Amino acid sequence: MALLLMAQLANAQQFGGNPPSLHWRQIDSDTVRVIYPKGLDTTANRVAAIVSTIAGKNYHPLGSSVKKINIVLQNQPVGSNGYVGLGPFRSEFYLTPPADNFDQGTLHWADQLALHEYRHVEQYNNFNRGASRLLHEVFGQDGYSLAVNAAVPNWFFEGDAVFQETFLSAQGRGRLPSFVNSYPTLWAAGKNYKWMKLRNGSFKDYVPNHYYLGYLLVNYGYAKYGAGFWGKVTAEAAAFKGLFYPMQKAILHHTGLSYRRFIDDAFDYYKKIYGIETRPVPPAAKPTNGEEGLANYYYPQQMDDGALLYLKATVKQRPAFYIRDRMGEHLVRYRDISNETQFSYSNGKIVYAALEADPRWSWKTYSSLRLIDLRSGTQRKVTTRTRYFSPDISVDGKLLAANSVDLKGHSSLVLLDAATGNILDKFAMAGIDYFANPKIKSRYEVIAAVRQQNGDSYIGLIHFRTKKITPLTPPTHRPVGQISLFDHKVYFIGSMGLQDAIFSVDLQSHQIKKLENKELGAYFINASRERLHWSSFTDEGYRLRQQNENDSRWTNQDPNAFVQAASGFVSDSLPHAESPLNIAVAPRPSKKYAQLTRPVNLHSWRPNYIDPEYSFTVYGNNILNTTQTNLYYIYNQNDKSSTVGGSITYGGLYPYIGIGSQYSFNREVMISQRLRRWNQWDNYLSFSVPLSWIDGRLYKYLNAGTNLGYQHDFDQITTQPGIHFGYLTHSLGFGAQVQQSRMDIFPKWGLGIKGQYRYALNQWISRQLLAKATGYLPGLLPTHSFVLSVTEQESSAKYQLFSNQLNFARGFNAVSAVRAGTATFNYHLPLLYPDWGFGNILYLQRVRGAAFFDYSVIKENRSAPYKNLQSAGAEIYVDTQWWNQYPLTFGFRIGERLTQDLVVPDGPRLFYEFILPVSLIPK
Structure with missing residues (x-):
């Protein structure tokens, strides 16, 4: 389980992810900390x-409730993200800007996060009504989260937030054709x-996610029914007015239309x-190699011999570099x-940028440069533990250019020695927010898509000697970027209309x-002497195009x-409002925030x-997620x-430190036909070091820990002193x-070892x-997997104080053993999609099968045979x-015992089992 979960480290909330050397400050008000x-x-x-x-201004309101939110600014990760979560109620901004101007746009990244994420705060503040409020009171924030997410679909949460970032700025994703064109495509x-x-997606087909869907529906609702429409709809839905399908019934109430008709x-x-x-x-032309299915081709580049080099990722294969020539497509290397x-x-x-991560402090990630020599077929690390993005390489292969972002969010262009990774020159300028897609023109000149702090972008020629920028295109709020330089022209992508x-621009x-x-x-876009190459966005991914x-x-x-x-587009039915991005920002008092x-x-x-256990648990986490x-x-x-x-558990130091205690009443067990009944007190103190990092094409982890436990049994039947031991x-x-591709059931290559x-x-x-x-x-096929495991357990013969942890062959009852081992052989494959x-209740995404063979060897005591x-x-x-x-996975197992069961030797050889999720209650 840990092996499969570690691949999610870049997206999950990180527990104890920042080092104790990081000093925290706070700006506190009645609205936000x-x-x-x-x-x-x-x-x-x-x-x-x-x-x-x-x-204060409550633009296009969902209600009037304002509850204070804690927003944590994270400057260590190189990923660009943000979220507002419940359990506890907080928000986190990942401050490193996106490298591609067509990903999120060119607004100042912290500004865009504030517009988007605070809309989620407004949603949570105003959906706390009716049945949602009842579950909030009864089960806390997790109960509230379950209620509002059942009542108000995720497409509204994200579509409404994208609408806010668009409506309250001169850009936002609603004005990006790269965002709004998904469904029209x-x-x-x-x-x-x-x-x-459309709501649940697909393993095999391209289906735009709930962000794209949500913006279209939210924008349409405002355009058709006015500024107050969604506030009224979500108020009724969150209150569960209409216990089943509350969103559908609220839309029917306020439009007179069925949900489907809407x-x-x-x-x-x-x-x-x-x-x-x-x-x-x-439609865009199909790729010339005749491949069908969902596949993405990125940054095609013509080589000197006329072959085409590109990065490709499919639903069945992880990203890799390929060369296509007259003989067909050839794999260069998995990226x-x-x-x-x-x-x-x-x-x-x-040259490209690869992800690195600090083994212990999971918030600390890096973007470092890799250089592949196609002649030798080798790759080497040019830099490590750096924050470089979108690198370019000079014609002679000796010089690299990249955008660098420091921990204060300042962007600069750096020129590097391709052999050593040493910085040769550096360029930064006040008012410049980001240098995207740099291309080397000469030893002292680089062309880049320049983002300004006000959100404008332009194609600029950067002069390292004079420390000046010559704009080649006028600044515009519409994104420009993805540059290709050839001869006396700069080719680039720009947004216009839809x-x-x-x-191109002449130098x-x-x-x-x-x-x-x-x-x-x-x-x-890539320009060469005779051809233009690019990728067109299609219903089957980014597909290659070329034109003489x-x-x-x-x-x-x-x-x-x-x-x-x-x-792009955004509804003009709402009253015009001055953007909060245009306000004058006065310094606010700041003070220390203790970890x-x-x-x-x-x-x-x-x-x-x-x-067989029912439980009721009270959960707690501090805002910095160190406890x-x-x-x-x-x-x-x-x-x-x-x-x-x-x-x-405290995760703010290098080792996690945990302490716990529990008391069990009325435990009982039959031993040699005699009933033993007792109470049990367990205590523990634990130290663990969870390390996870990225090593080239591999996610890795190394976990080490020690747990000191103490158990005291209080016998209820006899007056003898109870057993106690540490x-x-x-x-x-x-x-x-x-990495796994979308269709992979398990990683194509992986290893997990535990002792x-x-x-x-x-x-x-x-x-x-x-x-x-x-x-x-x-x-045997790209989406099939072999999973093999071997487990061995050896226990003391006389005093067996520790419970069995080994899984016996499937279908057999467990028995006490001083020595046991199990080998399992599994073959997994998808059957259909x-x-x-x-009914908007159950959706079937994939049916998959597995064949297994298990073999266990046990020795019940020292003198017993295997x-x-x-x-x-x-x-x-x-x-x-x-x-x-x-998402929930259900399974059914049918098998045959090829040998006798040791507990029920005369039992049936065939066995059947239902396989249920660990928990049916979503977190």
Whole structure:
């Protein structure tokens, strides 16, 4: 399990992810507390000012409730993200800006996060009503989260937030053709998927996610029904007015239309804008290699011999570099794990940015440079533990250029020695927010897509000697970027209307031209002597296009029209409002924020059931996520015992430190036909070091820990003193795996190793040693997997104080053994992808099967002979989504015992088992 989860480290909330050397400050008001690392005062002040302005003016309101939010600014990760979460109620901004201007746009990144994420705060503040409020009171923030996410779909949460970032700024994703064209691209290809497929996605087909869907529906709602529409709809939905399908019933109430009719009308509204009903958008050409299915080709670049180099990722294969020539397509190398798709090629060498992570402090990630020599087929690390993005390589292969972002968010262009990675020169300028897609023109000149702090961008020629920038295009709020330099022209992508199109600008005359092309989205332009290569966004991914330069038709662009042309769309039915981004920001008082502020911070209390135990747990986390607290009650339905306990873990130091205690009442067991009944008190103190990092193409982890435990049993039947003993548990685990593609059930290559040693600290000699290894190998077809595991456990013969941890062969009852081992052989494969659901309740994404063979060897005591347990069978798993949001997997197993069961030797040889999720209650 740990092996598969570690690949998610870049996206998960990080527990104990910042080192204790990081000093925190806070700006506190009645609306927001901004918590930030020392040195980010300017950013923190601006975030606080923007958020306070939005809260005070309450643009396009969902209600009038304002509850204070804690916003944590994270400057260590190189990823660009943000979230607002419950349990506890807080927000975190990942401050490193996106490298690609067409990803999130060119607004100042902290500004965009403030606009977008604070809309989620407004949503949570105003959806706390009716049944949602009741669950909030009864189960805390986790209960509230469950309620509002069941009542209000995720497409509204994100679509409404994208609308806010668009409505309250001159840009936002609603004005990016790269964002709004996803659904029109499907419609133009005749792909009118059913509603539940649009909501839940697909393993095999391109389905835009809930951000894209949500913006279209939210924008349409405002355009058609006015500024107050969504406030009224979500107020009724969150209150569960209409217990089942509250959102659908609220829309019916306020529009007179069924939910399906409302969706269809919204889609028809946009189809008319694009003219799809009467004039379909010309589809992009299929790739010349005849491949079908969902695949993305990034940054095609023509080589000197006429071959084409590109990065490709498919639903079946992880990203890799390929060369296509007259003989076909050839794999160069699987790319190291990276946040970027951009790479550059020249003189037989590829340079790109790869992701690195600090092993212990998971918030600290890096973007470092890798250089592939195509002649030798080798890759080397040019830099490590750096923050470089979107690198380029000079014609002679000796010079690199990259954008650098420091921990204060300042962007600079750096020139590097390609052999050593040493900095040769550096350029930065006040008012410049980011240097995207740099291209080397000469030793002292670089062309880049320059973002200004006000959100404008332009193509600029940067002079390292004079420390000046010559704008080649006028600044505009519409994104420009993805540059290619050839001869005396700069080719780039720019947004205009509903298109992302190919442009060029002459280095001498600064004349801007636009390539005549009716496709909605052209990206990753590359110009060579005779041809233009790019990728077109299609219903099957980014697909390769090429065009002879002599056959290309270009039209001159007036500079004023180039600047003023609109792009994307946003409803104009709402009253015009002054953007909160235009406010004057005055310095606010700042003070220290202690890492252990409110260390317990209880926020949720919820029931759970994991057979055979019912539980009720109270959860706590502090805002910086360095402490975790659990208080719990457990009822075991097998032995009718009850347990109360609690634990707290501190993750702010290099080792995690945990302490816990629990008391169990009325435990009982039959031993040699005699009933033993007792109460049990358990205590522990633990130290662990969880390390996870990225090593080239592998995610890796190394976990080491020691647990000191003490158990005291109080016998209820006899008056004899109860058993009490201490014990130590030492554990060590290591794992490594490659990235998974979308269709992979398990990693194509992976390894997990675990060792554990437990022993008693008293007059009894009791020990237990456990060792386990799991391997993941590719199957016969790209989406098939072999999973092999071997486990061995050895326990003391006389005093067996420790419970069994080894899984016996499937279908067999467990028995006590001094020595046991199990080997399992599993083959997993997908069977079908239904992409079908009903009633907005259950959606079937994938049905997969597995064949298994298990072999166990056990020795019940020192003098007993070894006994073999063997079974074989098959499993069926169904990967589902419930209520369009909650993923759950269910399975069924049928097998045959090939040897006798030791507990029930005369039992049936065939066995059947249902495989249920660990928990049916979403977190």
